[in-house]
Amino acid sequence: MIVLAVETSCDETAAAVVVRDGEGRGRVLSNVVLSQLEEHRPFGGVVPEIAARSHLDHLDSLVQRALDDAEVGLDSLDGIAATGGPGLIGGVFVGTMTAKAIAAARGLPFLAVNHLEGHALTARLTEGLAFPYLLLLVSGGHCQLVEVAGVGRYRRLGGTVDDAVGEAFDKTAKLLDLGYPGGPAVEQAARAGDPQAIKLPRPMAGKPGCDFSFSGLKTAVRQARQQMAAFDAQAAADLAASFQAAVADVLADRCRHALTQFEADTGQPGPLVVAGGVAANQVLRARLHNLAAERGTRLVAPPLALCTDNAAMIGWAGLERLALGLSDPLDFAPRPRWPLESLTGA
Structure with a gap:
């Protein structure tokens, strides 16, 4: 066909x-x-x-x-x-x-x-992946964890209670004068930064369930930016890297909870599929790859052009x-x- x-x-x-x-x-x-x-x-x-x-x-x-x-x-x-x-x-x-x-x-x-x-x-187009699998959908307008049991058969395990992660990247890029679109701009700037330079919160991390929250993280980035006596390219890079590390920690924590729920529901450990525009971020992919390996399953991510x-x-x-x-x-x-x-x- x-x-x-x-x-x-x-x-x-x-x-x-x-x-x-x-x-x-x-x-x-x-x-x-x-x-x-x-x-x-x-x-x-x-x-x-x-x-x-x-x-x-x-x-x-x-x-x-x-x-x-x-x-x-x-x-x-x-x-x-x-x-x-x-x-x-x-x-x-x-x-x-x-x-x-x-x-x-x-x-x-x-x-x-x-x-x-x-x-x-x-993932079924690119990998021929069989059902079921756990999906982390992350983009400018969406952030959710979903059990995919078949075509038209989805069970939502959790989602954002406020902002999508892609929106958080865009707002952070704007706060740091990195340009538009925000996701690639933050990732590029973060390569020259120290992810431990600035202490930022990990909203929802450690809490039960699979929901996300990024509004507080955006606020923390804005406050950190305002408190800097001098703001130059290195400061922007450090704040971008610290923000990206916080997002990676939150996504990994929420996915860990979801994988536990998925295994209880299906009797299998995964796989974990990540999709959406934010799935193109290499730092986030690497973090989720490590999480999947720790849990005895694998991460499936589409080619960048299909994210x-x-x-x-x-x-x-x-x-x-x-x-x-x-x-x-x-x-x-x-x-x-x-x-x-x-x-x-x-």
Whole structure:
């Protein structure tokens, strides 16, 4: 089965062609992503109206590029997938309407994919991973630990009670004048810093359960910045490194609790899958790799290109659902919020 997919939930316009063979293995035939980074950089964050307009301006040409790169025509497709939410609703509308139009014109199934499920199932595309597994989903808008039992079968073990970890990276970068986007900027600055230079809190660490909190950590970074008599590049690097170390400690602590719960629920120690934009951070990957090894399991992390928003993951999630006989009506309504645990499978 071959699916054309589009992703427009935030500030990347993306299209991809993905194939699933008869044995359930996936392959990406094309994966085109157009970043809107320069359009949003002057504002220090994503402006929803600008994002939606850019998707509208570029999506058609990206769809054609994806088809051309894959050397696939519309007649070869078995379905059309699009991110149906959660996300910035203007952008989600652009993607879903484009996909619906192609599906209607060609008489193909339409697949409204939950963006979070796209991240959740990426490890099955890249690693052929079997169910069940434990997912740590970390991005600019999401931070949660989820048991993945199957397509559309998710149990949330914990999530952030305030801010997502990606948002904490962005706010920290802004406080330290490191630029936008914050995640890569903080990671880059931290390479020259001392992670033990500044004492920062580890919110929720050691507490029962699997929830996260990052609001207090952001406040502590701001206070540390304000208390510095002199603030130069080295001070910024030390504070970035100290912040990154605190995040790594918190994620490792929460994942340790979740792995214990996962083993009690499933009878197996893992594996632990990390997905989402923050999963590209190499320090966090290394810390979670060590945790998984300590617990007698392994860490599975997608290639860096599939950590951030992309259409290949949407196409694969669509294929997984299509293989189960699932599709969506053309009157599907895009959703700004769409909890992963509310999905259903076959």
